[in-house]
Amino acid sequence: MAATLGIPVYLRVGNGAETQIGEVVVSVERDGTATLTLTDIASALRATANEMDARMQEAKPDASA
Numbered sequence: 001m002a003a004t005l006g007i008p009v010y011l012r013v014g015n016g017a018e019t020q021i022g023e024v025v026v027s028v029e030r031d032g033t034a035t036l037t038l039t040d041i042a043s044a045l046r047a048t049a050n051e052m053d054a055r056m057q058e059a060k061p062d063a064s065a
Contacts, residue, residue, distance in 0.1 A: 003028045009044060011052070021051045 005026045012018045024044040028034045 022047050
């Protein structure tokens with residue numbers, strides 16, 4: 001049975017504190033081989049961008065008020 005390994009992804013902007021914004025999950029085979037593909041990296045970057053967008057939307061003041 002294959003296992004998974006989570007690698008946390010952190011973001012720091014300027015001199016601010018690091019914040020964990022997600023993780024890359026890598027499959028590990030029975031023989032201990034872990035493979036990280038370009039597709040995995042692209043997915044992690046997309047998820048990071050989506051999280052950043054969501055946080056920016058939360059931080060915007062309500063324009064309807």
